[in-house]
Amino acid sequence: MVAGYGSKVLIRNLSFSIPSPAFIAVIGHNGAGKSTLFKAFLQKVDYQGQLLVQGKDLKQLSNPAEQGLLSYLPQKSTVTFPIKVRDLVVMGLFRKKRFFENYSTTDYKQADQTLEELQLAHLTHQDFTTLSGGEQQLVWLAQLMLQDANINLLDEPTQQLDVYYKNKVFGLLQSWVTQYGKTVLCITHDLNNLTPMQGYLLNLSKSNPTLEPITPETVQQNQAFLEAGRQPVV
Numbered sequence: 001m002v003a004g005y006g007s008k009v010l011i012r013n014l015s016f017s018i019p020s021p022a023f024i025a026v027i028g029h030n031g032a033g034k035s036t037l038f039k040a041f042l043q044k045v046d047y048q049g050q051l052l053v054q055g056k057d058l059k060q061l062s063n064p065a066e067q068g069l070l071s072y073l074p075q076k077s078t079v080t081f082p083i084k085v086r087d088l089v090v091m092g093l094f095r096k097k098r099f100f101e102n103y104s105t106t107d108y109k110q111a112d113q114t115l116e117e118l119q120l121a122h123l124t125h126q127d128f129t130t131l132s133g134g135e136q137q138l139v140w141l142a143q144l145m146l147q148d149a150n151i152n153l154l155d156e157p158t159q160q161l162d163v164y165y166k167n168k169v170f171g172l173l174q175s176w177v178t179q180y181g182k183t184v185l186c187i188t189h190d191l192n193n194l195t196p197m198q199g200y201l202l203n204l205s206k207s208n209p210t211l212e213p214i215t216p217e218t219v220q221q222n223q224a225f226l227e228a229g230r231q232p233v234v
């Protein structure tokens with residue numbers, strides 16, 4: 001796969017095959033093209049080559065989110081109008097609903113349970129716009145959990161979280177893979193949190209990025225690689 005913006009090529013000759021289910025940490029320097037890779041999955045950027053999901057070419061699929069194939073948690077999402085946390089979370093069930101169909105009591109129960117699972121029950125009735133940045137991030141994650149997609153693309157989901165929640169969220173992502181058979185691609189700069197994870201690293205700052213199994217050694221090697229700074233593109 002080759003992708004970029006105009007004449008700026010960010011991703012060259014990237015070719016990898018993800019075992020399913022799996023956890024993949026997408027790492028690399030700022031500007032390495034991590035979000036661009038996700039935009040390619042979402043068909044929001046032009047690319048050459050193919051992205052196949054369960055044997056289907058994403059370019060040929062009209063709305064992968066609606067079909068439950070892909071879900072996406074962007075780096076930043078803003079809400080500018082007052083909305084209760086549970087009303088935002090329940091929208092994760094949109095695939096089950098027809099246009100303008102109301103959410104049922106059972107739907108709200110599911111939203112509340114998900115909030116409880118994330119230890120956010122105390123925020124259920126709060127106005128989302130009044131929450132802290134980290135709390136907002138967790139609420140988006142709750143909404144994403146309800147989407148129940150096969151492949152989950154998360155762009156720095158732990159960026160604003162405290163040490164407790166960073167560990168909790170990585171643990172949760174691991175359980176999506178091992179318990180629920182989901183595939184998770186997670187952009188992160190929190191390499192220290194990756195050591196206990198089972199899965200793979202994809203370092204887009206390397207000249208030929210490939211999936212490397214996560215071990216204490218590969219995490220350390222990639223950390224050292226990133227700390228050494230960007231390599232000039234040849």
Ligand SMILES: Nc1ncnc2c1ncn2[C@@H]1O[C@H](COP(=O)(O)OP(=O)(O)OP(=O)(O)O)[C@@H](O)[C@H]1O
Nearest residue numbers: 005008010028029030031032033034035036037187
């Ligand atoms: N729409 C766009 N048009 C032109 N250039 C863009 C566009 N979007 C992103 N870029 C550039 O592409 C490069 C890669 O951006 P991308 O967001 O994929 O990086 P990233 O690896 O996710 O970085 P970070 O870790 O900082 O989030 C950056 O230099 C960015 O400025």
